[in-house]
Amino acid sequence: MRTGRLPARALQFTALTRTFLARFFDNEITGGTNDVLQGFFWVVTILSVPGALIAVMLSVHWGVLGTVYGVAVLRYASQPDKVLYLGLVMIGSALVSAIVWTSLLVDRQDALILGTLPLRASTVAAAKLSALLVYVGLIAGSMAGTSSVLWGFFLASGRGATFGWAFHGIVAHFVATAAASAFVLLAVAAVEGLALSILGPRIFARVSIALQAGLVVLVGAAMLVLPRIPSAVANLYSHGASRQNWLLNTPPVWFLGLYEWAFGTMDPDLKQLAVRAG
Numbered sequence: 001m002r003t004g005r006l007p008a009r010a011l012q013f014t015a016l017t018r019t020f021l022a023r024f025f026d027n028e029i030t031g032g033t034n035d036v037l038q039g040f041f042w043v044v045t046i047l048s049v050p051g052a053l054i055a056v057m058l059s060v061h062w063g064v065l066g067t068v069y070g071v072a073v074l075r076y077a078s079q080p081d082k083v084l085y086l087g088l089v090m091i092g093s094a095l096v097s098a099i100v101w102t103s104l105l106v107d108r109q110d111a112l113i114l115g116t117l118p119l120r121a122s123t124v125a126a127a128k129l130s131a132l133l134v135y136v137g138l139i140a141g142s143m144a145g146t147s148s149v150l151w152g153f154f155l156a157s158g159r160g161a162t163f164g165w166a167f168h169g170i171v172a173h174f175v176a177t178a179a180a181s182a183f184v185l186l187a188v189a190a191v192e193g194l195a196l197s198i199l200g201p202r203i204f205a206r207v208s209i210a211l212q213a214g215l216v217v218l219v220g221a222a223m224l225v226l227p228r229i230p231s232a233v234a235n236l237y238s239h240g241a242s243r244q245n246w247l248l249n250t251p252p253v254w255f256l257g258l259y260e261w262a263f264g265t266m267d268p269d270l271k272q273l274a275v276r277a278g
Contacts (some may be wrong), residue, residue, distance in 0.1 A: 009123055016119075016127035017134070023103045026162065047092060047139065051147025051177070059154040066158020071165055075263070078155055080230030082259055085151075086180050087226040087252035089143050093184035096139060096220045099211045105196060106190045136185045144177035168263055171241055176259035179277065183251070188215065201206045229253065251277075 020036055066074040097104070152170030156162070165225065195211060197202045225247075232247035233256065235256050247253070258275020 001135035002270065009120070012119060012123050013127050013130075017130045020069045020103075020128050020131035021134055022090045023102050024131070025100070026103075047096075047143045048146040050092070051085060051143065052150050053156050054081075055147060055150035059150075059157075062154050063157045065255060066155075066161065068158075071156055071157040071161045074155060075260075078255060080233050081221055081258075082176075083233045083252050083256040084226065084230045085147075086176060086259070087222070087229060087254060089177055089180050090184045090252060090255075091219055091222050091226070092143065093139065093181040094215060094222070097185055097218070098212055098215050100135075101188075101192070101208075101215070104192050104231055132189060136182050140178040140181035143180075144174045147177065147207065150173040172259050172262035175262045176255045176277075179254040180252070183255075183277075225250070 049120050058078075062074060062078060065077055070079070086178050126226060148167060148170045151173045152168075154164035192208075193212065195207070199207065229247050229250060229252055254273050254277035256269045257275075258277040260267065260270040261274035
């Protein structure tokens with residue numbers, strides 16, 4: 001009997017996962033389509049362009065620094081640019097989370113429809129979690145993909161540059177960017193799930209809009225703070241009054257540490273930040 005049930009549950013799991021995944025793309029950012037491929041095209045287009053534009057805009061400045069001082073100095077001189085970009089990635093991921101807020105968990109409509117079908121709750125939960133992880137991977141990958149190549153090659157221009165330097169830069173950029181995006185998306189989903197577990201479905205339905213609005217307010221506050229973080233990173237190695245420790249404890253700086261750790265830094269401050277990001 002067990003062997004006969006496994007294929008049916010596998011088919012149910014696959015169908016539910018695809019359905020839940022399609023719902024993530026049925027929103028304003030994807031033009032209201034529930035087609036996964038078309039929705040993914042919109043996501044890649046919207047989320048990958050800013051990172052590519054920033055790299056192109058800074059390429060001349062980086063080229064001059066690399067030519068005059070070498071790529072090793074450019075690597076550290078570009079840290080404020082990196083942390084600014086990582087902050088923008090995290091803000092963008094938070095906005096995406098706010099847009100797909102109602103699709104992050106199994107909602108009342110899902111329960112009413114699926115409750116009438118011969119489905120196990122464990123199958124529904126596993127399919128929803130799988131769809132969430134796939135969606136997070138798509139968002140994080142689309143943010144990191146195109147920009148990684150451009151940032152890696154532009155930051156490898158100048159004296160001492162090699163193809164290996166550029167390759168390591170591409171990998172480091174992808175790891176840090178994807179991790180920063182995934183951190184925000186999964187953190188929002190975790191907070192929403194925790195609130196649902198503590199409050200219960202009825203109370204959560206009432207406060208869900210307030211939580212969603214709170215996320216938008218948090219994004220606004222992050223946009224106000226973000227311009228100050230690069231200057232704090234520029235003073236990372238100072239130990240006087242100019243060192244702003246509270247800004248150095250913000251999440252974008254954690255993932256700057258991860259960025260440099262993935263590149264192979266031996267700096268203890270950056271390695272500590274990478275551990276925090278982990």
